Amino acid sequence: MAEMVVEGAVTLNVEGAFYNPRMRLNRDLGVAMVRALGISDYLDALAASGARGLRVAKEAGAAAVALNDVSPRAVALIRENARLNGLVGCEVLSSNANVLLHQRRFEAVDLDPFGSPAPFLAAAARSALDYLFITATDTAPLCGAHLKSGIRKYMAVPVKAEHHREMGARILLGAAARELARVDKGVRPLLTHATDHYVRVYLGIAKGAKSADRALESMGYLEQCRSCGLWRTVSGVGCPSSGKCSFCGGRAEVAGPLWLGPIQDPGVIGRALAAMEGSAARSDRGVRLLQACADEIDLPMYYDHHRLCRRFKATPGTASDLVEELRSLGWSASRTHFSGVGVKTDAPIEVLREVLTAP
Ligand code: SAM
CATH class of the missing domain: 3.30.56.70 (N2,N2-dimethylguanosine tRNA methyltransferase, C-terminal domain)
Structure with missing residues (x-):
């Protein structure tokens, strides 16, 4: 039995594969970013019905789009959906994403897994040549609600605080920056947003050990007072000792390591806004979200x-x-x-x- 949905400019049979209509905004922005960045070689590493990758092929004009999923049912659906939308040039792969990402290089790699992207970060850091896009729906571990799980997945300590959504985004960015640094690549966040139940980051990659070293200079820690909530950021790879708050004398605890550098690139976001105009990926909510990200001042936390x-x-x-x-x-x-x-x-x-x- 077919279960048909229309999203953006594609029609999809989603029967028997994962498809979440609440992620449409996430995919709309993905299409706009691929267009804005002029990406021509793109991998949807965990493609399910193919909603994301097929939209990139149809709406963003990427010349070479590969879609991969380990599930045979998903792969059959992706093939069917590619045919249905006249996208027979798309490459459909049925590998374990970690194997594929170790074997092949792509200009842009998109990770959109169930829950945490942590199991795929190391392989994606190798494979992605210029861009790495990541969705994380495990916001409880990232933002401090599930402390031990956050530490296991991201090797970072989150602290439950009023700015927990930004803390989660910066812990994810920090984890990605460290994985990329391991393979001598530096990272530059282009767009970062925490929306509904997920965090999404778009990273530009610069090759070379010097770029990796420079990126790691943006890592650091956040010291947060338990009593009054005052925080300060501490740059560098050395963890500051948890001490007393300078404002109220309360006990301060330390979160991190996390990314303290810029998280939005207003120039790129402006191009994504332009790419959205008049396209099937446009929505008022998408425009408002991109504009809000572009207007944020470049300072950690709020x-x-x-x-x-x-x-x-x-x-x-x-x-x-x-x-x-x-x-x-x-x-x-x-x-x-x-x-x-x-x-x-x-x-x-x-x-x-x-x-x-x-x-
Ligand atoms: N990106 C999709 C979208 O926008 O609709 C949703 C992807 S869904 C959350 C995750 C997909 O990853 C599932 O279809 C699952 O079969 C696939 N998957 C899980 N582990 C995998 C692995 N190790 N390698 C490849 N695919 C995997």
């Missing part, structure tokens, strides 16, 4: 505006008002796509208290 107000016993205004106020005082500040009440700023916590409690 404050939860509501929690700040509670902490300082201030009457809550809006997060946008706080951003404007901080900017008018000469500080950098922006909203963030990670949270509807998140505020990114380089203003010290004392300034935030003054602004929020001013009569």
